[in-house]
Amino acid sequence: MNAEIITIGDELLIGQVVDTNSAFLADALSHAGLDVSRITTVPDRRDDILSTLKEASQRARLILITGGLGPTKDDITKEALAVFFEDHLVQNNQVLEHIGHRMSERGIEMNPLNVMQAEVLSSCEVLHNELGTAPGMWMESNGRVYVSMPGVPHEMIRIFTEEALPRIKTHFGGDAIVHRVLLVTGVPESALSLQLESWEQALPPHIRLAYLPSLGMIRLRLTAHGKNEETLEGELDALVEAARPLLGRHLVGEHQGSLEELVGKMLTELNATLSLAESCSGGGLSRKITSVPGSSQYFKGGIIAYDNLFKVRMLRVGRQNLLRHGAVSAPVVEEMARGIRCRMKTDFSVATSGIAGPGGGTPEKPVGTVWIAVDSKWGTVSRCFRMFDGRERVMERTVTAALGMLLGEIARSTE
């Protein structure tokens, strides 16, 4: 069963706003077993909206539409939908009441533009917008379902999750879809592809494999379609087991989310804590760790020791080591990791020190040289990386590599 997404709004076509709605909807539909086969972004222009609706109707059975429902003149989605369905707009009293309630709650007078927001297609089923004034609409026509929602992300997410998705599941039923994601580090995509060649060629047609590379790591995603979810789970389990020996130590774990979520999950399971001492990653590692909801349970804090004096004072790094080996060295990065873990009394700590560039490189330690250390009660491990492609990439890759090393040490601690 094919679905399409249409996002409407001039702001998307001048790049003022990044379209995050499509990714949210695509993710939610794909988890519900529906394939999104196209996403189209069009401006707030009637002809563009109409032609896109027409084209999508020829290909898909479910069409999700976001945007263009605001109170101002440039929002014309409702008008275009009325033309498309040969329908007209009628005032909905429940919606009007909800709008009035929201306005009075905020001490704002109702104006004619607000009243117009209570107008919906006469043939639609209204989808309640708890967090805003523009209602969602559910339309059925020629065996197809159309869902119109506002473009404001948190309003759309609430309407979709609570109003649209349950109706979609009931309406379409359909295949089960099961995903597995393997996180792989330390091997380039092309080499990985060769390593997995025969395994990949033996995949049955209802199971697809995708390589999703990001900095310093590759996600291997298996997607199985079928009638029975349990059977699919079993098939994927067997495939993952068969892949394990092929991936060896490059396999970090099996996880659908991000590395930092996996760190959080593993630390929470162990009831363990974490602290950080960052130099060349400049706060990027802390930022990733704290992006996970609930991270305050295991992340105690960190230090960004950009200045050497700061390394000495706050992390008890020895001046001798700094002078003899330089800040970007195994002895210093290990002292940083031990220093912060001792200071913060955490179970694990990570330290980074490197030359992000563009300045600061030497023939022995060129730009992109990065040392990373992980400290725990099982000892300190450190590793040197050579990273490329400019300051931003070096900083980002340092974060990914540090998360990878940390995951490895957490995993080792449970063996």
Next chain:
Amino acid sequence: MNAEIITIGDELLIGQVVDTNSAFLADALSHAGLDVSRITTVPDRRDDILSTLKEASQRARLILITGGLGPTKDDITKEALAVFFEDHLVQNNQVLEHIGHRMSERGIEMNPLNVMQAEVLSSCEVLHNELGTAPGMWMESNGRVYVSMPGVPHEMIRIFTEEALPRIKTHFGGDAIVHRVLLVTGVPESALSLQLESWEQALPPHIRLAYLPSLGMIRLRLTAHGKNEETLEGELDALVEAARPLLGRHLVGEHQGSLEELVGKMLTELNATLSLAESCSGGGLSRKITSVPGSSQYFKGGIIAYDNLFKVRMLRVGRQNLLRHGAVSAPVVEEMARGIRCRMKTDFSVATSGIAGPGGGTPEKPVGTVWIAVDSKWGTVSRCFRMFDGRERVMERTVTAALGMLLGEIARSTE
């Protein structure tokens, strides 16, 4: 002149990746005076790619294509382009050499999949991919231009900026476009609009003004279209000079780049230093500051005080204040800013403390409540913000607001 963007990749249609490439390209084209009229996202399937190319060719004169150029089997954009242009793939020796060089630099063996990445359409002009192995391609057919680029954002951005955009400007010629951006803080958009009313009304029709508000700051962007770039520069210079007295102390500076670059520029000019104490921004502020090359000259370091005990121990925040007012309060965030500045002996410091969510909110301090303080020898200023749309947005917006407040204080110190 209409342009369209086609982004290709299964990962976009299951929502695993948010399409940031489209917004980047749409923004860049709109700055160059080209209108994007549609963005289409399709899976790595030949028929979908071909039909989308066909449709876009009927509407647009410039078609930008990203994605599907990786070394693995699921990437089929090149193959689809060959069918579309009735062309074939040939090995390009310069590209092959570049790939070989990148691989040997990293100590990786070349394999047959890498060699295949050096294949390009026989009729294309190769666009060099400095940061990756998949080359960009420039094709012309029936008066239309097609540009194919890899989907990895940093590779795409580099190819587009350095290789594609100059060719697009030459090919489509057209008007000169000149921009000026004024950064304004400490005044709401509506008040600013009144302050500038007569100045704005006197703008000639070929010069447009846009208010681009972000948290804690507004960018005023002037865009001039015309035949002669020099004339336009002169006109904009005069307009900026006329605006200066109207904006007074609210004008932070004139700057096209990022806020963190402007912080770096201003601190360097003043020969001043900076330290940070972050709680709810979780390292994001440090990460932004350190993303600027040369930031080690003015940024000394920072502390991420996630745990309250850490705030007490490292930043000398009073337990009394924590108990009486809570961590998210003016007294605590001001103590954090003073604590880190004193500890690091810097000229400026910034502290953040807030409730990023999803947990931790209360009726008095709901999720999204954020306090930010800036400390310097001229004193401590703090401000409370209310931010929305989930943990990630709250954290991002805290960083932007903190940079805005810091810029305001740096500017005030030079008066």
